[in-house]
Structures are given as structure tokens and as C-alpha cells.
Amino acid sequence: MRYTGFRKRANRCAVSGNDKTMEVSVWRGSGGQGAYEIFQVPAQDNQTVLDVVSYIQQEIDPSLTYRYACRVGMCGSCAMMVNGQPRWTCRTHVKKVLTAGRLTVAPLRNLPVIRDLAADMDPFFEKWVKAGGVHKPGRSRDDAIQQVSPEDPGRVEANKAIECINCAVCYAACDTVAGSPDYLGPAALQRAWTLYNDVKVTDRAAVLASVTGPEGCTNCHSQGSCTRFCPNELDPLGSVAGLKRALARSFFGGKG
């Protein structure tokens, strides 16, 4: 992403009952080209970053492109860089991130930009597939339903990551992805670790094989930004460490 300067845009709409405003810098542009554009947005006692972006689109510039769906932290669509850090904007309150009355909003890091604040998620989801993220069951519909105990150690480990909402915040936070764009990234690897621990997956060796290549889990530097920024407080770093341990065991001929 290339910074090419600021453009100022005055708020043309009249705001009644609230004369406090904040300065919001929003990335505008397509592909690698673009610049920050500054908007003056009314400050409310309670508003999220997504509220701010929606206000700009609805009241100031309808051409602003961004992505959201559920607005309640369920769908993982609205993640953006807020003041340089990846966040789910629908659950990020402005007053927690506002710095000297200013806010900077940009598309997610480590992903191509479609336009303005909408990042192209294709590379992110392609890596899920590459990491073997598709569940391959060991039984057919003719077999009896497999009983899975909630206390089973594998199930307990798998449960830790099933609340991932695919928001790509961890992917945007990862410096290893930034330095090595082929690296599968924390979300895809966490998915692989979940499947590896799922007792219904019979071919655990195939899961490990899909994360063993030059783009796999061995590239992780354990910096932990994924775990630090995960909005659902999951632990992708722990999942990647689990994969590394399993790989090391399999390297010495163990079961993995």
C-alpha cells in the first residue's frame, strides 16, 4: 500500500444537537494506489468504528466502499486497520481507539485491496483450502453416528478454536505473512490444528502433510500478534505450536 498524501473533505451534512466532531482519515483507492482522505464526523457518546465508516458512506460520500454484514461480531466481515492495528470494527468503540481526536481507518493489511476499505479475501480463504481446512469425515452416512465425548482431550483442544469467525484479523496482524506472502497464516493453521484434534477425522497424517510444506507452520516465528489481536480471544499461536510439536513427533517416526 502506498501513501500518497491526504485529501480533505468537509462534512456537507448539517448535524444538529452535537457540535463535537472528530477527524477521520480513510484510505481511498484501488489496488496499490490511493491516499488517505480526511472526513469530519460527529462524535457520539457511543459509536463504533463501523458506525463512523457507515456515517461517512451514508451522509458524506456514497462512493466509499467497505464491507460489513451482521454488525454484532458474528460474521467477521468488517475487519479493518484502525489506527494501524487490525480490529473488528463493529465491536470496536471509537472512544477506546481515538487518539487526540483522530482516527485512521484502512483496509486489512497483508491482503490486496479491491477498493477503499474492502480487502480481497481470496488469498486468505485459498490458504484455508491449502491447509486442508475442509473436513474429511472417516465415516459414511451408512455408519452409525460417532459418539464424541466433550471431555475427550482431542475434543477439548479442538473446541478452543471453533469460534473462529474468519475475520482475518490474525492474518493482518501477522508479520510473518507480511514478510513471506506464501505463508499459510495463523487462521488456516489454527483450522488445521482443530481438524487434527477432531476424533472424527481419521487421516491425521494428511492434515499434518498439508501444513508441512515450505509455506507451512514451521515458518511461524512465534511473535504472537495473532493471539494478541484475535477479537474472539482465541489462541492461533498455541495452535501453530501444537502443529509444530506434532510435526516434530512425526519427524522422529512418532504418531504425530
Place this chain on the structure above:
Amino acid sequence: MLGIRLYMAQRLSAMMMGPLVLGHLAVMIYAIQGGLSSAEILGRTKGSIPWFLFYGAFVLAVSVHAAIGLRVILHEVTGLKGRLLEAFTWAVMLGLTVMGARAVLAVTLL
């Protein structure tokens, strides 16, 4: 850019280096405390198979470990990959091995 073999080679070489570094530090402190001269140190290392094995293993572990580490840094900073990256890795490993082997042989050969 690290497959399982390079990853394990780097971890295993690090495991090797741990005790070797501690041993090297202990020897340095011992040599200084006792006031050994260079001639006295060489008198003990020349022709010594244990010192040859100790520092020979050190050189090999360092060569493997550093070459893989520099490979990762080079790839992440410059984006270099493929044959050039392989060539760089091997060149660093062989270079460090040759330089280290010269030093080890100089102090352990009779």
C-alpha cells in the same frame, strides 16, 4: 520457506549448541581465572581428540543453524526464493564450515 527438514535441522542444531556454548563459556572463564597463556592453552588443545570433537561439533552446529536463520531473514526481507535462496543457504553453510574448520584444525592439529 522452511520445510520440515530445515526446521528440524535448525532446532536440533540449536539443541546441540546449547550445552556447547555453556561449555565454551566455562572453558573461557577457567582459562582466564587460572591465568593460562596462549602457549599453555595451545599445549592442551594440540593433538586433543576431545577438543577437536567439541569445537568441531560446535562449528557444524553453528554452520547449519546460522545458514538456515540467514535464509529466513533474506527471504522475508528481499522476497528471494527458489534456486538463488538454496544457493545462498548452501554458500553460507559451507563458508562457515570451512572457516570454522580452519580455526579448529589450527588449534587441535599437532
